[in-house]
Amino acid sequence: MGWYEFDENEVVSCKCGWSGPASAGGIEFFGECFSYECPECGRTLAVFSYPLIEETKRKAAEGNEKAQGELQAALGRESFMERAKASELERPDQLPDLDGDEIVIEWDFEDREKQGGDCWTVLRHNGREIWREVAYYEGGSRYHAVTTILIERYGTRLAGFPATEASRLYLYGDDWRSDPVGEVSGRIERNRKTGTE
Numbered sequence: 001m002g003w004y005e006f007d008e009n010e011v012v013s014c015k016c017g018w019s020g021p022a023s024a025g026g027i028e029f030f031g032e033c034f035s036y037e038c039p040e041c042g043r044t045l046a047v048f049s050y051p052l053i054e055e056t057k058r059k060a061a062e063g064n065e066k067a068q069g070e071l072q073a074a075l076g077r078e079s080f081m082e083r084a085k086a087s088e089l090e091r092p093d094q095l096p097d098l099d100g101d102e103i104v105i106e107w108d109f110e111d112r113e114k115q116g117g118d119c120w121t122v123l124r125h126n127g128r129e130i131w132r133e134v135a136y137y138e139g140g141s142r143y144h145a146v147t148t149i150l151i152e153r154y155g156t157r158l159a160g161f162p163a164t165e166a167s168r169l170y171l172y173g174d175d176w177r178s179d180p181v182g183e184v185s186g187r188i189e190r191n192r193k194t195g196t197e
Helices: 053-061 065-087 141-156 164-174 180-194
Strands: 011-013 019-021 026-029 033-038 044-049 101-110 122-125 128-134 158-160
Touching: 053 065, 065 128, 101 141, 101 164, 122 141, 141 158, 141 164, 141 180, 158 180, 164 180
Parallel strands: 101 158
Antiparallel strands: 011 019, 026 033, 033 044, 101 122, 122 128
16 A cells, blocks of 8 residues: 555554554654554554655646645655755866865755755865755765765875764764764775775
8 A cells, every 4th residue: 555545544453452543653754764653562553655756746636635735845845856966066077176185075064944945065175165065864875975976086185074063963864873974984094095995
C-alpha cells in the first residue's frame, strides 16, 4: 500500500494489544522513510517511503485528497531542488587558483530562511568566499561530493576542509550517527600522503 492509499485514521492493532488510529502513535522520520509507531510499546505499525514529487503531482491530478493537500509543499520542494541543483559546484575549474602548499577551505553556512530565502553553504579560504551554493539539510553526501572536487582542483595541497560550527546543524541534521567531517578529514590526509584519493 502506498502513502496516498493509507488512511492515518483507520484503526490498526498492535501485537501488544493496543488498537486505535495510526495517527495516535508516534511518527519516526529516517533518511529514506518514515514510520508510525504504537503509542504503547513503540513497535512499528507502518512504514512508508517519502512520496516522490511526481507521484504527488500525479495523485493530485487524479483527485486524491491527501495528495492535493500536499501538492503545494511538493511544488515548493521541486522549486527548491531546481535552485539547489543550478547552484551546485560541478567542476574543479569553477574554483579559483589558490597559493600555498597547505590550503584549508572552510565549509560555512548562511541562514536566510528567516528572510524568505534559501540557506547557503559557503566555501571560504582565509575568510574569503570562493564559492556558494544552496545548502541541503543533512548535506553529508554533498559535503563528500564537494570534497572530491576540491581534491581534484588542489590535489595534495588541500590540507583541510573543516565544517564551521555554524554549518554543523545543517550538515548533520538529525543524523549524528555518521561523521562526514571525520571521514573527509581522513580522505584529505590520505590524499596528502599518497595523492590517490
